[in-house]
Amino acid sequence: MHYQPKSDLLNHRIILVTGASDGIGREAALTYARYGAEVILMGRNPEKLQQVEQAINQLNLCPAHTVVFDLAEATPERCQQVAEQLAQQFPRLDGVLHNAGILGEIVPLAELDPQVWQQVMNINLDATFFLTQALLPLLLKSDAGSLVFTTSSVGRTGRAGWGAYAVSKFATEGMMQVLADEYKNQSLRVNCINPGGTRTKMRASAFPQEDANKLKTPADLMPLYLYLMGDDSRRKTGISFDAQPGRKPGAAE
Ligand code: NDP
Numbered sequence: 001m002h003y004q005p006k007s008d009l010l011n012h013r014i015i016l017v018t019g020a021s022d023g024i025g026r027e028a029a030l031t032y033a034r035y036g037a038e039v040i041l042m043g044r045n046p047e048k049l050q051q052v053e054q055a056i057n058q059l060n061l062c063p064a065h066t067v068v069f070d071l072a073e074a075t076p077e078r079c080q081q082v083a084e085q086l087a088q089q090f091p092r093l094d095g096v097l098h099n100a101g102i103l104g105e106i107v108p109l110a111e112l113d114p115q116v117w118q119q120v121m122n123i124n125l126d127a128t129f130f131l132t133q134a135l136l137p138l139l140l141k142s143d144a145g146s147l148v149f150t151t152s153s154v155g156r157t158g159r160a161g162w163g164a165y166a167v168s169k170f171a172t173e174g175m176m177q178v179l180a181d182e183y184k185n186q187s188l189r190v191n192c193i194n195p196g197g198t199r200t201k202m203r204a205s206a207f208p209q210e211d212a213n214k215l216k217t218p219a220d221l222m223p224l225y226l227y228l229m230g231d232d233s234r235r236k237t238g239i240s241f242d243a244q245p246g247r248k249p250g251a252a253e
Helices: 023-034 046-057 076-089 114-139 163-182 201-206 218-229
Strands: 014-018 038-043 065-068 095-098 145-150 188-194 240-242
Touching: 014 023, 014 114, 023 038, 023 046, 023 095, 023 218, 038 046, 046 065, 065 076, 076 114, 095 114, 095 218, 114 145, 114 163, 145 163, 145 218, 163 188, 188 218, 218 240
Parallel strands: 014 038, 014 095, 038 065, 095 145, 145 188, 188 240
Antiparallel strands: none
């Protein structure tokens, strides 16, 4: 995407990023902070989150905040508790990037371990829903809230072997569409981003033989991640965006 954001695009914006400890989420958190946002880092690994928090604080802009929360443990009650704690610290949320996710196993559905199915659905879908439901009141306090889910090309067209991951991303697209319609007359916009094949540990585990140097890096995707959190996308809702439009899904050539 060719998008040149203003350097103060996200000034005074409070943005929560899940899976902020690594990969695309880490890069998005750092990028939002560079553009002026107050960032809330959510993840399960305190040490990795602390490194991201330190990197943000070294920018000498808005200090970051960390919330350690393992989405595998997410229940509606725990998500409500997290939201209540956030409400004591922050007046509102202007953006939530649901980025955390797991791949599960790349095997035919007939062979997929039902426990793996449940883990993937639990983290990629159920936890994302519980957290969204709990955070909606804080998002609706913003004059221009942006809720962004993370999808995948296998969440639009099924592909053999992608099992629970693909199904969870189809459901994510559905959740985005339902919410976008429900809030179409309010200050909240709801969209999806499909990053496309990107150089991260998840991608390496899905395609271990691939030359990672041929892939885009998380930093390459950031124009779209910025666009959807800033004022320039205020009127966009219910859309599933591609961070790498035109890229053919699957392994890099
Ligand atoms: P990574 O595996 O590099 O990062 C995933 C992030 O999610 C990490 O911060 C990880 O934490 C966090 N996470 C995983 N499980 C949990 C959990 N139980 N609780 C809290 N946090 C958790 O993946 P990517 O950066 O590649 O993926 C980011 C998103 O983009 C995902 O939703 C993925 O499905 C999607 N995507 C990625 C593509 C790619 O090619 N990379 C392509 C299409 C979609 P920790 O650091 O502790 O592991």
